[in-house]
Amino acid sequence: MNKRKRIIKRERNIVQKGKRPVILSIFSIYILFASAIQLGTSFVPNIMDELRAQYPSWYLILMLAFLYPIDIVSIIGVFMMRKWGVYLYITLFFGVLFLQIFFLNSLPQLSAIAFSLIFIVISLAYFERMQ
Secondary structure, eight states: OHHHHHHHHHHHHHHHHTOOOHHHHHHHHHHHHHHHHHHHHTTSHHHHHHHHHHSOHHHHHHIIIIIHHHHHHHHHHHHTTOHHHHHHHHHHHHHHHHHHHHTSOOOOOHHHHHHHHHHHHHHHHTGGGOO
């Protein structure tokens, strides 16, 4: 009987470990939709012209081919309560920040930085519950 109780307790811990908090779901869904919309609208001719005027061509290719898709994959990982999603999102956040500051000589909008940092803090608060 004691062995059975341990098995049940272990199964409960596994289920509890993967349970997604509501706040993390809300942030993940919001960022996922925002990233998907940004990626999709980037190919609209008027917006593409604005992006070409704002960024060099190498960064535009990097952004559309790698950064937006990687961002979407990382958010899906966090939504699925996977640690690799948090690692990927943090790496991407600081990588983009580094690129924009040192190669483009610009700083992203303060609200975008604050929102990303809040998402990182929330993700790290639930990091132990992730698989």
